[in-house]
Amino acid sequence: MAELLGAAGLWIASGLGWTVAFGSFVVTDGVLGLAFLGCGVLLATQRPRNPIGWLILAGGFAHATTAVAVSALAFGVGVEWPVPLLRSLDTVAHCSWPWALGVCIPLALLLFPDGELPSRAWRKVTVATAVYGVLFVAWTATDTGTYPVSAGSGYSAVPAFAPMLPLRGKIELVSIVLLLLPGLIAMVKRYQRGDEKLRRQMLWLILAVAGFVPWSLFGVAADAVQLLVVLQPIAITVAILRYQLLDIRLVISRALLYLVLSAAIICVHAGAVLLLGLLLHQEFGWGSAAVVTVGVAVVFNPARVWLQQIIDRWVYGIRDDPVRALNRFGTKLGTETDSLEGLLATIRDALRLPYAAFLLDGREAATSGRAFTAMEVVPLTGSGDTELVLGVRPGQEQLDPEDARVLEVLAVPLGIAFRATVLSSQLQAARERLVSAREEERRRLRNDLHDGLGPTLAAVSLGLPIARKWIEQDPKAAGELIDELGEELKGAIAEVRRVASNLRPSALDELDLIAAIREHTDMLSSRLDADEVRISFDAPSPLADLPAAVEVAAYRIVCEALANVMRHAHARHCQVEITRDDDLVLTVTDDGIGLPDRPSHGVGIDSMRQRATELGGDCTVARLAEGGTRVHARLPLRVPADVA
Numbered sequence: 001m002a003e004l005l006g007a008a009g010l011w012i013a014s015g016l017g018w019t020v021a022f023g024s025f026v027v028t029d030g031v032l033g034l035a036f037l038g039c040g041v042l043l044a045t046q047r048p049r050n051p052i053g054w055l056i057l058a059g060g061f062a063h064a065t066t067a068v069a070v071s072a073l074a075f076g077v078g079v080e081w082p083v084p085l086l087r088s089l090d091t092v093a094h095c096s097w098p099w100a101l102g103v104c105i106p107l108a109l110l111l112f113p114d115g116e117l118p119s120r121a122w123r124k125v126t127v128a129t130a131v132y133g134v135l136f137v138a139w140t141a142t143d144t145g146t147y148p149v150s151a152g153s154g155y156s157a158v159p160a161f162a163p164m165l166p167l168r169g170k171i172e173l174v175s176i177v178l179l180l181l182p183g184l185i186a187m188v189k190r191y192q193r194g195d196e197k198l199r200r201q202m203l204w205l206i207l208a209v210a211g212f213v214p215w216s217l218f219g220v221a222a223d224a225v226q227l228l229v230v231l232q233p234i235a236i237t238v239a240i241l242r243y244q245l246l247d248i249r250l251v252i253s254r255a256l257l258y259l260v261l262s263a264a265i266i267c268v269h270a271g272a273v274l275l276l277g278l279l280l281h282q283e284f285g286w287g288s289a290a291v292v293t294v295g296v297a298v299v300f301n302p303a304r305v306w307l308q309q310i311i312d313r314w315v316y317g318i319r320d321d322p323v324r325a326l327n328r329f330g331t332k333l334g335t336e337t338d339s340l341e342g343l344l345a346t347i348r349d350a351l352r353l354p355y356a357a358f359l360l361d362g363r364e365a366a367t368s369g370r371a372f373t374a375m376e377v378v379p380l381t382g383s384g385d386t387e388l389v390l391g392v393r394p395g396q397e398q399l400d401p402e403d404a405r406v407l408e409v410l411a412v413p414l415g416i417a418f419r420a421t422v423l424s425s426q427l428q429a430a431r432e433r434l435v436s437a438r439e440e441e442r443r444r445l446r447n448d449l450h451d452g453l454g455p456t457l458a459a460v461s462l463g464l465p466i467a468r469k470w471i472e473q474d475p476k477a478a479g480e481l482i483d484e485l486g487e488e489l490k491g492a493i494a495e496v497r498r499v500a501s502n503l504r505p506s507a508l509d510e511l512d513l514i515a516a517i518r519e520h521t522d523m524l525s526s527r528l529d530a531d532e533v534r535i536s537f538d539a540p541s542p543l544a545d546l547p548a549a550v551e552v553a554a555y556r557i558v559c560e561a562l563a564n565v566m567r568h569a570h571a572r573h574c575q576v577e578i579t580r581d582d583d584l585v586l587t588v589t590d591d592g593i594g595l596p597d598r599p600s601h602g603v604g605i606d607s608m609r610q611r612a613t614e615l616g617g618d619c620t621v622a623r624l625a626e627g628g629t630r631v632h633a634r635l636p637l638r639v640p641a642d643v644a
Contacts, residue, residue: 024074029067029097032229036060036100039233046241050115055108056233059100069093091141098140102179103133105232109183113201113240118186125182136175201239205232340366340421343414347390351403355391358418365422378407380415388414430613448499456492460485505555512542513551514578517558521576524562533571533590535562539578546584550635553611554578554586557619560604561588561631569593569629583617586633595623608633 037060043053069092076086106129110117117126191202344356345368355369359377371391376399378388388407392399399407463485470478497506507516521535528534546554558576565574569592577587605621612619612633619633 024070025097026067026070026074029063029070032097032100033060033062033064033067035230036063036233039237042237043240047115050111050240052108052111052113052115052236052240055104055111056236059104059108059233062096062099062104065096066093069096095137095141098137099133101176101229102136102140103130106133106179106183108236109180109205110186112183112187112190112205112236113198118189122182122186129179129182132175133179136172136179139171139175205235205239340418340425341368343417343421344368347388347410347414351390351406353390353392355389357389359387359389360422378411380411380418386415386418426613427616430610430616433610434614445499448495452495452499453492456488456495460488460492463488505552508551508555512544513546513554514539514542516555517576517578520555520559521562524566533565533569533574535574535576537576539576540580543578543580543584547637549615550584550637553615553635554584554633556611557586557608557631557633558588560608564604564631565590565592565629571628580637582637584635584637586631586635588631589624589628591628594627594629595621 036056040053040055040057040060043050044057045053047053069089073086073089073093076089107126110122110126110129117123187202187205191199194202340358344358344366347353348356348369353369355367355371355375357367357371358365365386369391374392376390376392378390380386380388388411390399390407463481467478467481467485470481505516507519510516511519517539518537521537525535558578562574562576565571565588569590571590571592574588574590577585577589579585579587608621608631609619612635615635617633617635619631621629621631624630
């Protein structure tokens with residue numbers, strides 16, 4: 001900062017105007033020095049372990065040194081300082097600023113944004129870049145050109161290499177490209193492999209480069225172009241310290257729009273000038289200039305609107321066209337109805353969002369993308385307790401109104417599609433469980449018959465011929481053997497009854513569903529003391545024409561729910577209700593301690609849910625607000641054919 005103040009004082013003392021100051025790059029280097037120093041101080045104090053801050057600080061010192069050297073040179077020429085001193089100042093002016101462009105900036109790009117190289121393999125590249133940067137600084141010291149303040153006397157202290165003078169400009173341009181190229185390649189690789197945070201940081205620097213490079217290609221004055229270098233340290237500082245400051249995608253979209261539009265206007269204007277010159281066979285005058293200007297003005301706004309639509313579609317997707325978004329969503333439904341992730345990917349692609357997820361009853365049902373930025377929750381219509389969670393775009397705190405309009409259009413079909421997809425997945429899972437349960441039941445039945453009834457009946461079949469033989473020889477022994485075989489047969493009969501009861505409760509063979517459940521509740525009540533839980537049962541008159549599968553499922557669910565009350569509820573009263581409309585509805589409530597805050601559902605609860613799901617129904621177990629637990633099951637009376 002002292003250097004910059006000294007440069008300003010010396011320049012004012014020299015008596016030269018601001019036009020000469022711009023031509024001698026005093027203003028340019030002063031502004032760059034101020035920007036680099038300010039950003040470097042912020043980075044070095046906020047992130048002292050990140051070398052980028054110190055590199056930016058060194059770059060600011062380099063530009064400030066050039067500014068003060070040129071100012072001193074201007075003052076020294078005016079007061080006729082000794083020539084050796086002026087030559088030294090000229091050399092310092094030529095050799096200082098290249099340290100920023102040739103060493104500090106290339107190394108900062110390689111280390112951006114965390115101060116680490118992309119990998120260990122980049123160490124050699126970094127060393128080569130640093131060495132080449134030092135050579136670039138040495139090359140600039142041989143510049144035979146003089147600053148305007150030197151009055152053309154030529155004060156450079158380093159002799160130039162004469163054969164290379166005609167190629168000097170091209171060599172410097174190629175050198176700058178070669179110095180910056182490794183950093184740009186490293187940035188591209190980081191962007192490709194990085195997460196959302198890293199990409200947002202990269203976009204800031206890309207914006208700064210986009211604001212500098214094109215103007216230099218258009219041949220804008222060197223001092224004006226160099227002033228745009230100010231954007232680079234500012235972008236680096238914002239990217240490291242405050243990368244969420246603005247919606248960088250919006251900034252880039254607008255910058256890209258006006259950059260492309262400016263290039264298009266320049267090309268149109270130049271083409272129109274050339275065409276009019278050829279048609280009129282004369283120099284381009286004020287009248288023709290007016291015609292060209294009017295023509296450019298006429299096409300400017302339509303071109304701006306068209307380009308804005310293209311860029312917005314690239315950045316924000318098709319949110320400005322809800323009908324197209326709905327059409328794309330409908331097309332995807334035909335191919336990805338079995339994939340929740342596919343539905344989410346469609347939403348993200350349509351709106352260019354980093355993350356999307358479905359929440360079912362507060363839990364993630366499916367996700368797409370990476371959760372990094374702020375989230376917004378959108379309730380889905382027609383899908384129960386389902387919500388769509390969307391990650392907002394980088395730099396935004398919430399979704400835009402345009403996004404809300406598209407989501408409002410998509411809410412109903414998306415909710416229906418989600419519900420259909422979930423039901424399809426549940427149905428497929430239920431069928432798989434049904435097949436698995438059926439095969440498990442067959443395996444168990446086979447084992448029971450093979451291991452239980454098989455040996456018993458084999459023993460009886462072997463014993464009967466022996467008993468028949470003994471009847472004539474030893475009637476008493478034969479009678480005892482026949483009695484033993486009879487006991488074996490009684491055991492076999494009991495085993496058959498046990499197996500049959502596991503397949504279908506015997507109570508349902510003798511009674512209807514209501515009577516069987518009432519018998520079960522009466523049996524439980526008879527075993528309880530007077531101060532234990534009291535069970536009440538409320539049901540309509542006997543239910544006729546119930547499918548066998550519904551009867552078995554209802555009986556098992558009620559029995560399991562009552563067993564849980566007896567074991568865990570510590571209740572005083574339990575109410576069992578059965579109603580019938582289009583479905584059979586079972587409700588078991590108690591006034592016990594209720595479910596814990598984080599319930600771990602055991603085999604019994606899972607079994608009840610599985611029995612209901614297999615029939616196309618549902619079963620929920622919930623904690624009541626006033627205390628206690630409620631088991632609620634709804635069983636369709638028209639069950640699938642493969643279940644009935």
